[in-house]
Amino acid sequence: MKENYLTQENLEAFIQAAFKEDVGEGDHSTLAAIPKNQTGRAQLIIKEDGIVAGLQLAEMIFHSYDQDLEVKLLMKDGQVAKKGDIGLTVSGKAASILTTERLVLNCMQRMSGIATKTHQLTQLISHTKAKLLDTRKTTPNFRMLEKWAVAIGGGENHRFALYDMVMLKDNHIDFAGGIEAAILSTKHYLKENLLDLKIEVETRNLDEVKEVLAVGGIDVIMLDNMSYEMMREAVKIIDGAVPTEASGGITEETLKNVAECGVDFISVGALTHHIKSLDISLKAY
Template identity: 75%
Template structure:
C-alpha cells in the first residue's frame, strides 16, 4: 500500500479537526492586534539542514482556511534543504496567515524530521535489496502525515492500521497457543469473513521460523530481535518462500549489517516515534 490514505477527504478532515483544536472560537490575539483587512506576506524559513516535507500540506492548510491566500512554492517535498533556504511565500490577509501559522509549522517541523531520518537510514542500506518500512508506532490522529513523511523521505509504508493487514505478533501467538494454531485460525477467519488480507507472522527464534515454514499460508515472516547470524540462517531456511522483515531495536549503527543479511524489509519504529522536529519558521516580509 502506498499513500492510499492520502485522499482529499482525509486531508480535509485532518485540517478541520486541527483548526478546531487550535483556533476554537477565534484567534483573539490576531483579531485584537490587526486592523481589519490588513494584507501581508510571509516566507517559510528553513533553519536546519535536512529533507523538507509538508509543503504540499501547508498549501492545503493555508487555502482551506482562506481560499484567497496565494502560495508560491519555491521548493517541493523531498528536496534536500540547507539552513537559510525559503520553502514558500504566502500572500494575502495577514490575519489568515497568522491564524494558520502554527498548524503549518507544527506539521512541517515534524514531517521534515521524519523525512530526514528516513532518508538517512534508507541511504545507508541503498546498496542492498532491502526496503525500509515504518510501523504503527505513530502519534494518534497524526499517523497519516507521519507515514506521508516516511514516503517523502524514501521509505515505504507498512500497514496503515489494524484493518488492512494481518500481523500475528508474539502475544497473538502466545494467546492462540502457538504459531501453527494462530496461522490456521487466521486462515479460517479470513475465509469465513471473505477477506483478502496479507498475513505476516512474528518469529522470535529459528524454531518458530521452521513452524511457519511447515504450516505455510502466510506472506511475510518477521524476524524479531535476532542477531545477524540468526537472521542469515532464517533467510536461508525461508529460501524465498515468504518475504522477510527484520524488526526490533534496529539503529543507525546496526541497520547496514542487518540489511546485508538478505532480508526483504527492515521496519524501524524510531522513524516516527523518536525524532527531533526540524527548525522551521514563518517570518513576515
C-alpha cells in the first residue's frame, strides 16, 4: 500500500550488489574480445505482448556502470507493449553495453512478467471495489523490484517487510493463546516501544471474525481460505468497520468470484512467486 521503499539509496545499493555478483573482478569475455575504446549501440527489443516494466531501472543500471552511455527511453514503464516494440536504445562504449546487458535483461524480463500478470488480474476485478495486493512471497534480495513491478502493473503493495506492519496470522494467534491475547499483547508492545504500526489479524471462520471485532482496535481483518458463502457473510458482519482482505490460495480462476464477495483487498502471492518472465532482448544494431 506504499512505495516508500523506492529510494535512490536502495536502488543504488541493489545495483552495486548485483554488479558485484555478476561482474566481480571483471567481465573477462568482454575485456578479452572487445577493444577498450570501441563504441557501439544496441536496442531493447520486446519480443512478446505485455506490460513493460523496468525501463527507469535499466537507465539507472547503464549510467551506474558508465555515466557516459547515452540511453534513450522510447517507452514508459506500465505501457502496453507489442511484440517487436523497441523499449530503449543505448550507445557508447561497446564494453559497457556488453557488461551491463544481462543485469538489465534479468531485471526487466522478470519485472515485465510480474507487471503483465498483475495487469491481467486487475482487469478481471475492475468491475468491483477490490484492489489487488502482493505479498512477502518474493525472491530474496529482489523484493523491491518485484513490488515495484506490481505497482507498475496496476496492483497495490502490501507491507514491504516484517518491520512496517503487524500481521497476526494463524501461528501467531495459536502460539499467543488466542485472538484476544495476541491483539492485546500487540497493542501493549506497540505502545511500550512507541511504534505507530497498523495491525492486521487473520481469521479462519465467522466466530474469529466476531472475536476480532469484539476486541477491536485493529486496522484490517484478513479472511483466510474462506468459502465464497462464508466470505460474503464475514463482509456483512464486519459491515465496513475495518477494511477486509481475502487471502489464501486465490487463483486467476477464483479471483473474480472472491472480488464479488465485497472484500476491499485480495492478496495473491502468485503475483511475484509464480510468473513467467517476458521475453526481452538487447541486440546490437
